[in-house]
Amino acid sequence: MRALxxxxxxxxxxxxxxxxxxxxxxxxREIERYRELLAEGNPADLAEAKGEELWKTMRGPKQASxxxxxxxxxxxxxxxxxxxxxxxxxxTGRVQDLESRLVTCMVTLQGFTExxxxxxxxxxxxxxxxxxxxxxxxxxxxxxMTFDPPLRHPKELEAFRTGEExxxxxxxxxxxxxxxxHGDEGKRIRLxxxxxxxxxxxxxxxxxxxxxxxxxQGSVRTMxxxxxxxxxxxxxxxxxxxxxxxxDLQVFMAKYASGGTVEAPGLKR
Amino acid sequence: MRSAILLAACAALLAxxxxxxxxxxxxxxxQGAFERSFTHGNxxxxxxVVGQDDVQALCSRWRNRPxxxxxxxxxxxxxxxxxxxxxxxxMGDWRQGEKIAEDGFxxxxxxxxxxxxxxxxxxxxxxxxxxxxxxxxxxxxxxxRFGRTRGSSEAIQRYVYGKVYNPEAFTACSGMPRFGLxxxxxxxxxxxxxxxxxxxxxxxxx
Amino acid sequence: xxxxxxxxxxxxxxxxxxxxxMAHEMETGLRKDANGxxxxxxxxxxxxxxxxxxxxxxAQWGTSISKNPFLHFRFKGGKPGDKVKITWVDNKGExxxxxxxxAAAG
Numbered sequence: 329m330r331a332l333x334x335x336x337x338x339x340x341x342x343x344x345x346x347x348x349x350x351x352x353x354x355x356x357r358e359i360e361r362y363r364e365l366l367a368e369g370n371p372a373d374l375a376e377a378k379g380e381e382l383w384k385t386m387r388g389p390k391q392a393s394x395x396x397x398x399x400x401x402x403x404x405x406x407x408x409x410x411x412x413x414x415x416x417x418x419x420t421g422r423v424q425d426l427e428s429r430l431v432t433c434m435v436t437l438q439g440f441t442e443x444x445x446x447x448x449x450x451x452x453x454x455x456x457x458x459x460x461x462x463x464x465x466x467x468x469x470x471x472x473m474t475f476d477p478p479l480r481h482p483k484e485l486e487a488f489r490t491g492e493e494x495x496x497x498x499x500x501x502x503x504x505x506x507x508x509x510h511g512d513e514g515k516r517i518r519l520x521x522x523x524x525x526x527x528x529x530x531x532x533x534x535x536x537x538x539x540x541x542x543x544x545q546g547s548v549r550t551m552x553x554x555x556x557x558x559x560x561x562x563x564x565x566x567x568x569x570x571x572x573x574x575x576d577l578q579v580f581m582a583k584y585a586s587g588g589t590v591e592a593p594g595l596k597r
Numbered sequence: 598m599r600s601a602i603l604l605a606a607c608a609a610l611l612a613x614x615x616x617x618x619x620x621x622x623x624x625x626x627x628q629g630a631f632e633r634s635f636t637h638g639n640x641x642x643x644x645x646v647v648g649q650d651d652v653q654a655l656c657s658r659w660r661n662r663p664x665x666x667x668x669x670x671x672x673x674x675x676x677x678x679x680x681x682x683x684x685x686x687x688m689g690d691w692r693q694g695e696k697i698a699e700d701g702f703x704x705x706x707x708x709x710x711x712x713x714x715x716x717x718x719x720x721x722x723x724x725x726x727x728x729x730x731x732x733x734x735x736x737x738x739x740x741x742r743f744g745r746t747r748g749s750s751e752a753i754q755r756y757v758y759g760k761v762y763n764p765e766a767f768t769a770c771s772g773m774p775r776f777g778l779x780x781x782x783x784x785x786x787x788x789x790x791x792x793x794x795x796x797x798x799x800x801x802x803x
Numbered sequence: 804x805x806x807x808x809x810x811x812x813x814x815x816x817x818x819x820x821x822x823x824x825m826a827h828e829m830e831t832g833l834r835k836d837a838n839g840x841x842x843x844x845x846x847x848x849x850x851x852x853x854x855x856x857x858x859x860x861x862a863q864w865g866t867s868i869s870k871n872p873f874l875h876f877r878f879k880g881g882k883p884g885d886k887v888k889i890t891w892v893d894n895k896g897e898x899x900x901x902x903x904x905x906a907a908a909g
Contacts, residue, residue: 369824369873373809378826453828453842486626493627496660498653499646501704501781502774505657509736517722517734546870563704564646565638573634576627 372593379465388438397433428570467592491580532588540594694793727800819881
């Protein structure tokens with residue numbers, strides 16, 4: 329037993345030691361190995377379990393659960409719903425991603441105000457985020473399924489075009505856009521590989537594995553957090569949670585990721 | 598028959614004048630969505646990203662691959678922004694340049710709580726420079742031994758200083774920030790970066 | 804109450820293979836929060852694993868174990884349908900026990 333823990337510790341050390349290795353292949357291999365070691369016990373599983381519990385828990389002023397929440401496949405259908413998002417919803421008249429749809433359900437079913445539902449989107453040490461856990465649970469319920477959002481409704485097509493413009497929109501003191509880092513293949517920032525998000529092969533792999541446990545942050549992070557973090561790097565102000573731009577960008581990326589397999593919750597650096 | 602053609606022509610003309618091409622429409626939509634999506638953050642930061650200057654607007658529109666005439670226009674307008682230090686000194690201390698190249702601090706919305714800390718250049722995020730730093734990015738070309746092959750004449754010093762100050766003056770729609778023009782780095786800091794690249798003593802040139 | 808563990812227990816040859824993922828912050832006591840204040844140490848100290856009431860593993864842990872610890876081990880003498888119960892106690896006296904049923908070869 330102790331030997332096993334020691335072995336795991338040694339493996340973690342090996343990863344740290346290998347990170348500055350000159351040979352990129354060695355670095356890459358060690359990262360893969362680390363991932364394999366952790367995959368057996370992806371801590372995102374804990375968030376998934378907590379999320380499932382929260383899904384069924386009576387919460388909010390109306391003391392209701394989310395079990396009647398319509399994620400696009402009808403009230404209460406969780407399995408497969410994430411593989412069909414983002415999409416247009418008739419009741420709200422908007423294109424919504426998973427997290428914005430959860431906000432809608434927390435408001436309509438549980439009686440939270442919208443501000444309350446959006447207040448704590450990303451967890452921090454000692455401060456869990458229910459919506460983050462619930463999103464992990466819902467996404468995990470599509471694991472192994474083909475990612476196939478509809479992208480047919482005029483509003484979905486409009487969101488795609490808006491998302492495309494936003495993807496290339498350069499602004500701020502650094503002139504950065506999403507395309508600065510994600511417009512070409514085979515690039516990396518420091519040692520981190522950067523996917524070209526308009527290449528289906530790459531988009532299918534990365535887009536479908538959020539939410540993911542981020543080892544560097546010691547926490548599960550959602551797609552909303554990924555975008556928020558990108559804009560932080562881009563020297564933009566804080567991106568509003570479930571904002572229009574965040575959803576339009578997801579619709580844009582989702583088109584290229586279509587046909588991939590949902591691998592959520594994933595495990596990332 | 599003839600009047601029908603005329604009518605059609607008029608309609609086409611009118612349509613041409615009043616209906617914008619669909620991509621303009623998408624851009625307007627995107628601008629609206631953008632303005633409605635950063636409402637809770639730092640207001641000064643918002644003011645810096647809500648509008649686009651000509652370079653940003655053109656490069657966004659052309660997806661960073663502008664046609665030759667647009668590229669020429671960008672290079673010309675940006676060359677006019679280049680400002681060199683009045684004392685003519687373009688090379689600083691490569692040791693300080695190395696620190697600037699490693700440092701990614703500055704202008705992110707969480708950086709406002711350290712107002713006195715200078716911004717970094719974060720060169721290693723995108724470029725290979727000194728060989729001892731193996732954690733380098735590849736968004737930009739490798740600059741290892743940049744000065745060794747080019748020397749450190751005044752002409753090359755001016756080129757490097759200008760390139761860091763405003764890369765758009767040399768390559769339209771470059772992915773590199775305009776460090777000098779946008780006051781991300783001070784003239785003093787740019788001099789240190791020039792030394793990092795060109796000083797024969799700099800680890801970049803070993 | 805602390806969050807539940809995830810336990811998977813299944814036969815692997817004549818042994819029982821157990822994988823446990825525990826939800827715990829595992830604060831080392833050395834980390835500072837956003838205001839520069841030290842975050843007090845908070846970590847799992849004792850872990851025990853019982854197979855049908857009999858202890859098959861006991862461990863003492865410290866702050867070098869990562870956040871959300873993952874424990875993987877094998878033991879002899881179990882069979883499908885038996886219960887494996889895992890318990891941890893941390894330095895603040897908080898504790899959590901969860902139980903799993905051993906599955907056939909997985």
